Amino acid sequence: MPTQPNAVPPSLVNELSEVKRRLSAIERAPQPVNRFDRYPVIEWAAQGRPPVAGNVWSSVGIANVTGMTFDRIEVKFITDWILSGKREAEVRLAAYRHQSYYTQCVSASSVLNLTGQADRNIGTVVMRWVHGIPYGWDYSDDTTIYTIELQHRYKVGPEPYSPNRLQVYGMYKREKDKGADGGGGVDVGGGNWVAYQSGNNRSAIGYVTIPDGADESGAYGISAMHYCVGLPKERIPEATPKGWAQTWAVNSSWGRDPDITEPDL
Known part of the structure; x- marks a missing residue:
């Protein structure tokens, strides 16, 4: 077929x-309403008492923020x-630089004291922070990683857990052992408690503590970060190098200033 003049291939x-x-x-294509990291x-897992490694900072949430865009985060x-x-607990946010086998704490927020309430509650905490990781620092190096960690430790000071639970005075035994009546109970003779069980496994009369639902180790619970998100100044203007926080159902107060030299795990 002859090619037509001016034909396009x-x-x-x-x-x-x-x-x-x-x-x-x-x-x-739709325009994104928000842009964020x-x-x-x-x-x-948060540790129960006794404190681990001398009550140093332990991480319950870790976010890899290598190559971040914003210098402000919310968790x-x-x-x-x-x-x-x-x-009572202390919490803080801390930024780390990881390179080979070397880890360096480069910045930290102030210490937030979580003093709680009189009764058990599920509390919610939102923290905003200027993380202080120099933008572009070693980002061209594939072996360097940056993380932001949510850390906790038991509140420094007098022992915060001093139980004073109700106790009863009576005979006790293992629930699978038989009592003196041959069943699961005990005998009462002459108006007096029988201070022994049948067989050779005898238990004396004594005080028994009634559990109140609390963990005897004094442990509290802190979840991992539900999210760690980088946001522009317009979204979180409250963020500062010392940190900002808002809490629900858990009382709090700010404590010590940032200190990257405090020991951690």
């Missing part, structure tokens, strides 16, 4: 059609069993 027609399709898709979070977590005067 088929390959070029296809390419032009693809360009038009892409331009049309771009024009129809999202960081994956890993959970560690959210929940608490449980923070009881005033019994189980």
Whole structure:
């Protein structure tokens, strides 16, 4: 078939059609309402009493923030069993630089005291912070990683957990052992308690503590960060290098200023 004058090669027609399709898709694409950094979070378990390694800072939430865009972050977590005067915690946010086998704390927020309430409540805490990691520092180095960690420790000072639970005076035994009556109970003879069990496994009369639902180790609960998100100044203007926090169902107060030299795990 003879070629028509000024005809466009088929390959070029296809390419032009693809360009038009892409331009049309771009024009129809929705504009994002918000732009922010999202960081994956890993959970560690909070430790019960006695304190681990001398009550140093332990991490319950870790976010990899390598290559971040914003210098302000917001995190959210929940608490449980923070009881005033019994189980009180300190929390902070800290930024770390990891390179090979070396880890360096580069910045930290002030210490937030979680003093709780008189009764058990599930508390919610939101913290906003200017993390202080120099933007672009070693980002071209594939071996360097930056993390932001939510850390906790038992509140420094007098022992916050001093139980004063109700006790009863009576005979006790293992629930699977038989009592003196051959069953699960005890005998009462002459109006006096029988101070022994049948067989050779005898238990004396004594005080028995009635549990009140509290963990005897004095442990409180702190979740991992529900999220760690980088946001612009317009979204979180309250964020400062010392930190900002808002709490629900758990009382709090600010304590010591940032100190990156405090020992941690």
